[in-house]
Amino acid sequence: MPTAPAAPAGESGAGPLPVRARPLLLAAVAVCAACGLVYELVLLTLSASLAGGGITQTSLIVAGFVAALGAGALLVKPFLGNAAAAFVAVETLLGVLGGLSAVTLYVAFSFYATSGPVLVLGTALLGMLVGAELPLLVTLLQTGRTDMDAQGSGRLLADLNAADYAGALVGGLVWPFVLLPAAGMIRGAALTGLVNLAAASVVAALLLRRWLTRRALATALVALLSAATLLGTLLLRARDIETDARQRLYADPIIVATRSAYQEIVVTRRGGDLRLYLDGDLQFSSADEHRYTESLVAPALARDPARVLVLGGGDGLAARELLRHPTVRQVVQVELDPQVITVARTTFARLNRGALDDPRVQVVVADAFRWLRGPPPEPFDAVVVDMPDPDTPALGRLYSQEFYGLVRAVLAPGGLLTVQAGSPYATPNGYWRTVSTVGAAGLATTPYHVDVPSFGDWGFVLATTDRTPPPLVLSARAAPARFLSPAMLTAAGVFPPDRAPRTLAPSTLDRPRIVDDLRSGYQR
Structure with a gap:
């Protein structure tokens, strides 16, 4: 029979998670999985939009993200003894980095005409943070329990996988059909980050407070609030940032800029010369x-x-x-x-x-x-x-x-x-x-x-x-x-x-x- 992990640091006397709280934590698993998949789709979308990402680049991003998941699962092992605080820290970082991923890549491309290094770094960091989530959540669900036999461990793993895959399904559908067409890449990523932070806040306030000291809980909530404020500011300023960054990509003033379900459409004008660009490629000059x-x-x-x-x-x-x-x-x-x-x-x-x-x-x-x-x-x-x-x-x-x-x-x-x-x-x-x-x-x-x-x-x-x-x-x-x-x-x-x-x-x-x-x- 597996040995239950030690109680997280904080309130050492805290017992196992109440049975009635488990659905809420599993819901958090689903939300986090949805956000994690959206972050990966953001990277793939930006790869296609900024660099014309083909099969090779897409395969490298997917393979790199999967490899980073495994690396994150290993790197989080030293922090399982303080799983509650580590979970909040991971979700805060994930919300911020994921929420800022699109704008960072877009601005980097507009200034340096390349986003490759940022894309590689973003794939690695986001993948490792997403990979760290599941070990932390397993630890939280098992903490303080002494009645977990082999079948119980199997049921727990089945519940976590079901919540994880269901959330991934939702994220995979929401990005192309809702977020991308309605909000665009920059706002869509920022909104996903806010959802990620909101889920972490609910878990911290309602579930993890029994395992965190008051000071630790207050620190966690302040960090989450600060991260949400940052992403909220990005949402308000996204149009200005996108406009300034986009204009750097074109020599002439932009008069039309829109993103359809298929491509970015930009029209520039200088004097009587109208130019059409699709995903940054010139289609014609009226001259x-x-x-x-x-x-x-x-x-x-x-x-x-x-x-x-x-x-x-x-x-x-x-x-x-x-x-x-x-x-x-x-x-x-x-x-x-x-x-x-x-x-x-x-x-x-x-x-x-x-x-x-x-x-x-x-x-x-x-x-x-x-x-x-x-x-x-x-x-x-x-x-x-x-x-x-x-x-x-x-x-x-x-x-x-x-x-x-x-x-x-x-x-x-x-x-x-x-x-x-x-x-x-x-x-x-x-x-x-x-x-x-x-x-x-x-x-x-x-x-x-x-x-x-x-x-x-x-x-x-x-x-x-x-x-x-x-x-x-x-x-x-x-x-x-x-x-x-x-x-x-x-x-x-x-x-x-x-x-x-x-x-x-x-x-x-x-x-x-x-x-x-x-x-x-x-x-x-």
């Missing part, structure tokens, strides 16, 4: 977007389509160019993020000429991959794929052989497809990987590239269901363009020796090679 947009759209109009599908392109610029073509009767615009559509219809309404409100445009808010897998629509004469660069696994699936196979299925015979494919100079493997992947989906391809000052040398892919690669030509009925001419488009198909074509294995759902291509290219 030269016509070069990009005309080059993406015009080749797809060479055969005078009537029905055109746009995948991505929620800024409405591709739709604007399509509507200028006299044969286009319908544009189906599929965009994942409704917040981008809102910005397009307001901030960019003048730039895109209200294209998304044109009666010829049907806006569909949906994931392009899932939409293509749905009931097959009437075939389209042309498809324009205007997706962000695939520097994350989520975006990599939209540059996969399977995705382009679905696109091919909705193209009418002889239909044309254009794809924005990144820079053949900055990320050559990523560019030629896209060309190879489109070809692997059964489409004949013609690569081409133009100069876009905001991006540099930028590449595209023109493809068709025909057996032969499509020529780079403009429709005889094309509307006048600011940049693209027949001669310019012909020249766009020529690649110099230092950017010579490459034949690469396709990127697939199973092997998203293009994600690594993009990241290694950026590092180079």
Whole structure:
């Protein structure tokens, strides 16, 4: 039969925890577990948002957090003799560090353009503190008991695990569905810290006072109150801190800043130049977007389509160019993020000429991959794929052989497809990987590239269901363009020796090679 731990220091005569108090302590276990999982999700969310965290970084954070749990469980062993005071100390530190984690990482990234060291340190500290909780709680529940046999220990462990896992489930659901969309990362983490501190305060005031001296209890409550005041101040000042930190990331004044369920959306303006950033990546500059947009759209109009599908392109610029073509009767615009559509219809309404409100445009808010897998629509004469660069696994699936196979299925015979494919100079493997992947989906391809000052040398892919690669030509009925001419488009198909074509294995759902291509290219 296991030996019961010694009574915690403080009131040595305190007996075991009353049976009626055990549900409250188990509830505290559930709350602490929920908060602990939220802290881990905060780290993962920030990793994705600030550094484009992929599989490797996500795996390192999860593995590091789990390893830190074990380290925390071992490091807390010397403090089990004073479990009550140690529990309050751990929860106070956890509430403060967890509550400040998001703002610390965000500010560090804005000042130093990196958050890696802070992310590693935060993972280690938060993991160790969360790992210390369960041994302390087991000690508190067993303290003073002499009737604990093997079955009793098993029941106690079952109760603790059930409360712990139930709390983790709640935390895992609350972060993506409640806290993140409603409060954002900084406020969401701070609110979680406050909940953590509140749970510790209840436990200290109602349960642990029998094991703590009055002085120790008063000290614990003052510490908890001070920590709560700090996080409360952060909640009140979060908007100012976030605004100041965000502005440091952008050279131009920010006029729109919002976080959707999918990404951070920022619009800057300097003079007449509007710029759109998604998760910190530039999507276009109004000073030269016509070069990009005309080059993406015009080749797809060479055969005078009537029905055109746009995948991505929620800024409405591709739709604007399509509507200028006299044969286009319908544009189906599929965009994942409704917040981008809102910005397009307001901030960019003048730039895109209200294209998304044109009666010829049907806006569909949906994931392009899932939409293509749905009931097959009437075939389209042309498809324009205007997706962000695939520097994350989520975006990599939209540059996969399977995705382009679905696109091919909705193209009418002889239909044309254009794809924005990144820079053949900055990320050559990523560019030629896209060309190879489109070809692997059964489409004949013609690569081409133009100069876009905001991006540099930028590449595209023109493809068709025909057996032969499509020529780079403009429709005889094309509307006048600011940049693209027949001669310019012909020249766009020529690649110099230092950017010579490459034949690469396709990127697939199973092997998203293009994600690594993009990241290694950026590092180079």
